[in-house]
Amino acid sequence: xxxxxxxxxxxxxxxxxxxxxxxxxxxxxxxxxxxxxxxxxxxxxxxxxxxxxxxxxxxxxxxxxxxxxxxxxxxxxxxxxxxxxxxxxxxxxxxxxxxxxxxxxxxxxxxxxxxxxxxxxxxxxxxxxxxxxxxxxxxxxxxxxxxxxxxxxxxxxxxxxxxxxxxxxxxxxxxxxxxxxxxxxxxxxxxxxxxxxxxxxxxxxxxxxxxxxxxxxxxxxxxxxxxxxxxxxxxxxxxxxxxxxxxxxxxxxxxxxxxxxxxxxxxxxxxxxxxxxxxxxxxxxxxxxxxxxxxxxxxxxxxxxxxxxxxxxxxxxxxxxxxxxxxxxxxxxxxxxxxxxxxxxxxxxxxxxxxxxxxxxxxxxxxxxxxxxxxxxxxxxxxxxxxxxxxxxxxxxxxxxxxxxxxxxxxxxxxxxxxxxxxxxxxxxxxxxxxxxxxxxxxxxx
Numbered sequence: 428x429x430x431x432x433x434x435x436x437x438x439x440x441x442x443x444x445x446x447x448x449x450x451x452x453x454x455x456x457x458x459x460x461x462x463x464x465x466x467x468x469x470x471x472x473x474x475x476x477x478x479x480x481x482x483x484x485x486x487x488x489x490x491x492x493x494x495x496x497x498x499x500x501x502x503x504x505x506x507x508x509x510x511x512x513x514x515x516x517x518x519x520x521x522x523x524x525x526x527x528x529x530x531x532x533x534x535x536x537x538x539x540x541x542x543x544x545x546x547x548x549x550x551x552x553x554x555x556x557x558x559x560x561x562x563x564x565x566x567x568x569x570x571x572x573x574x575x576x577x578x579x580x581x582x583x584x585x586x587x588x589x590x591x592x593x594x595x596x597x598x599x600x601x602x603x604x605x606x607x608x609x610x611x612x613x614x615x616x617x618x619x620x621x622x623x624x625x626x627x628x629x630x631x632x633x634x635x636x637x638x639x640x641x642x643x644x645x646x647x648x649x650x651x652x653x654x655x656x657x658x659x660x661x662x663x664x665x666x667x668x669x670x671x672x673x674x675x676x677x678x679x680x681x682x683x684x685x686x687x688x689x690x691x692x693x694x695x696x697x698x699x700x701x702x703x704x705x706x707x708x709x710x711x712x713x714x715x716x717x718x719x720x721x722x723x724x725x726x727x728x729x730x731x732x733x734x735x736x737x738x739x740x741x742x743x744x745x746x747x748x749x750x751x752x753x754x755x756x757x758x759x760x761x762x763x764x765x766x767x768x769x770x771x772x773x774x775x776x777x778x779x780x781x782x783x784x785x786x787x788x789x790x791x792x793x794x795x796x797x798x799x800x801x802x803x804x805x806x807x808x809x810x811x812x813x814x815x816x817x818x819x820x821x822x823x824x825x826x827x828x829x830x831x832x833x834x835x836x837x838x839x840x841x842x843x844x845x846x847x848x849x850x851x852x853x854x855x856x857x858x859x860x861x862x863x864x865x866x867x868x869x870x871x872x873x
Contacts, residue, residue: 429496430583431611432457437587438614444485445591445635446619451485453614459486463493463532470534471497474550475522476542476558478502480512482598483619486527488607491598494525495575500546500556503599505865518570518744519558520546543743545572555579558743559599559698562866570743571698578604578701581721581737582612591616591663592639593631595623595646600866602671602694605702606641623867625650629659636663641694643671646867648678652803656685670694672868673772673790674713677797683711695772699749699756700735714769730776731760761788778871780809780817782849787819789871792852795845801826801837806861807852808871820872821852822861831857 435443438453445451471477477494481487482505494501502519506512516524520540526533542550549556549572557575560568592610594617596603610617620631623646631637642650647669650656667682667689674693682691691710695717696702704719717724721736732755741747749757759777762770774788781787789807796805804824809817825834835855842851862870 429579431492431579432460432496434612434614441614442616443611444488444617444619446483446485447621449485456485456489456492456611459489460493460496463490464496466531467493467497471499471523471525473498473553474500476500476502476520476546476556478504478516478519478521478524479598480504480524480526483594483603483607484527485619486532487598488617490525490527490532491607495555495579498553498555500549500558500572501575502558505597505599515560515568515570518560518568520743543572545740545743548740549574557604559601559604561698562864562868562870567744569745571739572741572743573701573737573739578737579608581701582608585609585612588613588615590639590665591618591635591637592641593618593620593628593637595620595628595640595642596671597866601696601698601701602641605696625653625655629655629661632661632664633659638663639666639668640664641668641670643867644669644674644678645672645861645863645869647682648675648804649867651678651681651685661686662688664689666690666692668692668694670696671866673774675790675794675797676713677794679711679713697733697756697758699739699758700733701737703733703735708769712771714765714771716769725755726762726764726770727757729761731758731762731770731772732756733758778808780807780819782809782812782817782819783815785847785849787850792819792821792842792846792850795842796821796823796838796852798845799837799841801829801834804861806869806871810854810872815849818854819850819852820854820856822856822858824858824860829857831855 435453435457441453442450443453443456477499479490504512504515520542521537524535555575557573559571594606618635618637621627693707693715695705705715706718708714723734725732734755759775760772761774761776763773764770774790778789779786792807793805796802806822808820810820812818838855864870
């Protein structure tokens with residue numbers, strides 16, 4: 428039925444998943460997939476658009492793969508907000524929802540909706556599909572549709588490895604799907620945390636001797652702020668993989684100091700193109716080289732453009748403005764390039780602050796402010812200004828006892844030594860924490 432089930436036979440006795448203090452082998456996973464396929468006969472037809480309600484679990488992973496084998500178009504939805512769930516079911520043209528319960532799974536039929544042409548194309552080709560939604564941090568979430576058969580086949584033929592990876596990025600995130608498929612293709616262990624708070628993550632790393640922690644810079648900064656890395660034994664970690672947003676230089680430096688024996692791997696990818704193979708220049712730099720045979724790239728006016736064999740078929744609820752007619756995806760990521768072909772992500776084009784015609788990258792200003800000892804965390808963004816069009820604003824988390832007036836004085840004084848005048852924040856807000864979403868990615872104000 429699929430190379431992935433044949434692959435599992437080679438790993439039958441190995442641990443595949445750890446969840447809720449229970450270990451499941453690859454044989455357990457294969458058996459659960461087959462059980463679901465048998466149960467689908469009267470409940471889920473091939474080609475139907477089916478939403479899985481819930482986050483990672485042994486059962487939901489088996490369900491995802493069973494629906495893939497059943498040639499369904501799959502919509503993972505981890506949200507618990509009723510209005511958000513309803514909106515996503517509508518945008519994805521869903522036929523059914525499926526939810527794991529104590530005694531199996533419950534299928535709910537939805538009112539039939541006329542299908543988008545991209546869904547019809549998958550149904551005609553008898554291919555499975557995957558619909559993911561953007562975070563919506565800069566507008567309405569986009570519904571992106573992948574040919575899931577094509578995406579799964581990208582992981583075929585990977586070399587077997589014995590490695591235990593914590594699955595941090597969510598079930599409805601391309602980075603999470605990449606971690607899942609990559610681990611299962613190599614016979615590795617997927618460890619699913621109870622939640623994504625630093626204490627829970629540290630506890631699981633210590634308890635199950637996890638080797639790889641994929642996370643966002645926002646989460647890694649929270650981990651350092653919490654001081655929990657001093658309370659738990661994290662010595663099993665061999666790799667910390669980071670991505671989803673720019674990594675501040677000062678945070679990278681701190682991570683190197685705190686985890687001197689851990690490799691820091693920058694990851695890169697987009698929901699539109701899937702994860703991309705990159706080579707990091709070194710542990711202490713953010714420069715990387717795109718080294719993926721399944722992808723082409725070029726840089727146009729400082730912006731990274733990609734063309735991938737695993738990119739989306741299109742959007743169900745948005746125009747294809749971010750794609751050129753000949754298939755290049757304009758990522759919106761602004762990059763710096765070295766003569767020997769390494770690139771560094773320096774910001775997002777949509778987040779650039781325009782101060783009287785001068786361009787300001789929030790990540791650059793944040794990196795400077797985070798060097799200040801009294802600053803625990805910060806987020807920089809632009810606000811409208813009658814004279815300059817926009818002005819630079821920072822939300823800052825400060826050490827206890829520092830008031831707003833003093834914080835502004837400290838930040839502006841330090842920035843004057845490091846930045847051009849137009850990049851220096853004119854407004855400082857004291858906050859208890861910076862604004863980030865469920866995916867531990869900063870959400871900048873607009």
